Structure formats: C-alpha cells, structure tokens
Amino acid sequence: xxxxxxxxxxxxxxxxxxxxxxxxxGLGDLVRRVRRFPDATRTAAEAAAAIGCELSQICxxxxxxxxxxxVLVLMDGASRVDLELVxxxxxxxxxxxxxxxxVRETTGYAxxxxxxxxxxxxxxxxxxxxxLEHDVVWAAAGTPYTVFPMAxxxxxxxxxxxxxxxRERTP
Numbered sequence: 001x002x003x004x005x006x007x008x009x010x011x012x013x014x015x016x017x018x019x020x021x022x023x024x025x026g027l028g029d030l031v032r033r034v035r036r037f038p039d040a041t042r043t044a045a046e047a048a049a050a051i052g053c054e055l056s057q058i059c060x061x062x063x064x065x066x067x068x069x070x071v072l073v074l075m076d077g078a079s080r081v082d083l084e085l086v087x088x089x090x091x092x093x094x095x096x097x098x099x100x101x102x103v104r105e106t107t108g109y110a111x112x113x114x115x116x117x118x119x120x121x122x123x124x125x126x127x128x129x130x131x132l133e134h135d136v137v138w139a140a141a142g143t144p145y146t147v148f149p150m151a152x153x154x155x156x157x158x159x160x161x162x163x164x165x166x167r168e169r170t171p
C-alpha cells in the first residue's frame with residue numbers, strides 16, 4: 001500500500017485494504033467521504049441510526065455459501081435475503097450463510113465491516129434491485145465503525161454485481 005493510501009485510510013477510518021481498493025478503482029476521492037463513528041455501525045440498524053438515514057439506505061454486504069463456494073449478496077438494510085431465490089439465481093443445490101472464518105478468509109474483513117468491493121478474493125456478486133430505490137446508499141468501509149456513501153448503480157458496477165430480485169417477500 002502506498003504511503004498516501006495509508007495516510008488517507010488513517011484519516012478517514014477506512015480499512016487500509018479498502019482505501020487501496022478505492023484508489024485502484026479510480027475512486028480515491030471517496031476515501032475522504034468515509035465516515036467513522038465512535039459507536040459500532042456493525043448492523044444496518046446501528047449504521048442507519050448513526051448516519052441519520054432510512055434503514056433501506058444501508059447496503060448490507062452478506063457472504064453466503066452456494067454449494068460451498070462463497071457468493072456476496074448486496075441487500076438493502078430493511079430487507080432479508082431469500083436463500084431460495086439466491087439458490088435459483090445461482091443454479092445451486094444448496095445456499096447457506098457462510099461461517100465467520102469463511103467471511104474473513106474470502107473478504108479480508110470481519111462481519112459487520114465487510115464492504116461491497118475491495119475483497120481479498122473475487123466472488124460472484126448478486127445485488128438486489130431494492131438498492132436502486134435510493135439516490136445514495138451507505139455501505140461498510142472495511143471496519144465495524146466506518147461507512148461510505150455511493151450512488152447504488154455505481155456501487156453495483158464497482159462490485160461487479162448482477163442485479164437480481166432476491167429479497168424476502170412478506171406474505
């Protein structure tokens with residue numbers, strides 16, 4: 001990591017790996033828009049309360065295992081992922097939540113701080129269309145205390161995501 005990236009990451013609170021990923025994607029300006037909070041923003045509810053935005057404006061980055069292979073699902077903070085819809089979308093036999101060690105190994109980040117891109121390894125990314133209902137969404141910046149704003153269409157593009165409908169529907 002460059003000295004500038006390390007300094008920017010320290011100043012913003014963004015995880016250094018995430019700050020470097022932003023720079024590599026040509027999004028270095030975004031490092032300065034990362035917001036750090038004294039209390040955890042680990043859950044969508046905590047993040048929305050800290051930011052002062054709607055719960056659905058939070059972008060959750062969730063790792064699942066589809067037939068054992070990690071897959072990232074980006075979901076709005078007010079919704080839950082329907083595992084059956086994810087299974088069908090991927091053509092998998094079985095989809096489960098990934099174990100904590102798999103999340104860390106795959107992404108390089110701890111649960112509660114996983115950003116939508118800038119991961120240690122490349123995974124398939126499914127992004128629920130519900131994210132597009134807002135002009136701006138907030139996502140984790142690599143730590144359980146930091147978030148950053150981005151237009152949802154740009155976020156999906158930088159995550160190399162495929163837009164899908166995998167939100168759990170209430171009866």
